[in-house]
Amino acid sequence: MKRTTILAFAAAMLAGQMAAATAGEMTLYSRDGFRGEELTIRDGARNLRDAGFNDRASSLIVHSGVWEVCEDRDFGGYCAVFERGEYPNLRNFNNSISSVRQIERGGHGYRDRDHDGRDDRQERREWREEQRDRRGGFDRPDPIELFEHSRFEGRRVSFQGETRSLRGADFNDRASSMVIYEGQWQLCEHDNFGGQCVVYGPGRYDNLGNMNDRISSLRRVR
Structure with a gap:
């Protein structure tokens, strides 16, 4: 006892x-x-x-x-x-x-703030499969992906590292949503990280709010 x-x-x-x-x-x-x-x-x-x-x-x-x-x-x-x-x-x-x-932190993603009831692991699998298909079998997505319209719609571009100007990708002032798969990223309204900047962590952002259609440069800060 x-x-x-x-x-x-x-x-x-x-x-x-x-x-x-x-x-x-x-x-x-x-x-x-x-x-x-x-x-x-x-x-x-x-x-x-x-x-x-x-x-x-x-x-x-x-x-x-x-x-x-x-x-x-x-x-x-x-x-x-x-x-x-x-x-x-x-x-x-x-x-x-x-x-x-x-x-809760899980893998390289966080809970979707839309709270649509879908399992986070299922969503991350879908991200990876979509990226793999788009890259012809390459399984690892770039760390950050920008979308032209909210809710991950429209044209998309992805980046692996520092980008001083989005003009080269024809995406200046065009991003309205994004997915960050890993790391923390600083997004700025002007070229060369000028103007207002905001740091985002891993997750899905279906609307960039005040930064909507204002991003001109980005870089990973951690």
Whole structure:
């Protein structure tokens, strides 16, 4: 009886440690450069209005985990993925974040923010098969792919590395959606990484929001 109790206690401790290891944490700041009022989130928030922080964040730090931030409550509107790191200026999301949550990382993709009910692994298989067919059997897709229209429609172009101008690919100011298979990428509105820039992590972005039809250069930053 005593041995059973000890084993049960050890199992509970191990489960608690595993949960703690996978728990994410992020801090939002009301001013850029990690200044002003702050709010630390560990369990996600469907509506930051409840915490008095709706549309107030101007910078953030992801201490652990991978987080999706959205401009509307209940994870609606324009969303993007932030991995562990410091983001002193949120640019497109400045004073426009209304909901946040930790998401699961799987392979080189994240949960589709459209939440259409399809299995993520199935979607990633479809991406790979489509890329393999388009490349005549080459199984590994380029790390980033841009689409001319929202929801991954229209003409598409893919890139493996730094591109100082999309004019050479006849895709300047034409991207409206994209898929990032791996790495973090900086997309900028002018050639040579000038103007407004936004960093995106792996995932599917069916609408680029404020960056729609404004991208002129891109590069992998991590």
